[in-house]
Amino acid sequence: MTALVIKKEWLVFSILVHNSDSELITAFLSIEINGEISNSSNVIIDPGNSMELISFFEAKNSGVFAVNWSVYDSNNTSVLFSGTSEVIISEQQSLST
Numbered sequence: 683m684t685a686l687v688i689k690k691e692w693l694v695f696s697i698l699v700h701n702s703d704s705e706l707i708t709a710f711l712s713i714e715i716n717g718e719i720s721n722s723s724n725v726i727i728d729p730g731n732s733m734e735l736i737s738f739f740e741a742k743n744s745g746v747f748a749v750n751w752s753v754y755d756s757n758n759t760s761v762l763f764s765g766t767s768e769v770i771i772s773e774q775q776s777l778s779t
Contacts, residue, residue: 693739693769699753699762701727708756711735715747715769724756744771 695713706729711722722737735753752764 691741693741693771694736695739695749695751696734696736697751697753698732698734699725699727700732701729704729707762709733709735709762710754710756711737712752712754713737713739714750714752715739741771744773746770 708724708726710724713720720737720739722735725733727733749767753762
């Protein structure tokens, strides 16, 4: 799981998912921080291929947060795998010249 901050308050989470099954799957990434949920779009992953799932999250506060993430099979909404990561969001900084 990787996280990147863009445009001041937006966080981008991504994960690379490999389909080792013999049938295609449709999957999405779900991010939960402090009860707020953000889901990626559904991505079709052909057998033997890998695809990146990307979810955007609006950071409203600074601090240290637990990020609960899950990858779901969209066809039957079962969790394929999940975990918890930690993200640190700092106050906005400005540079003056």
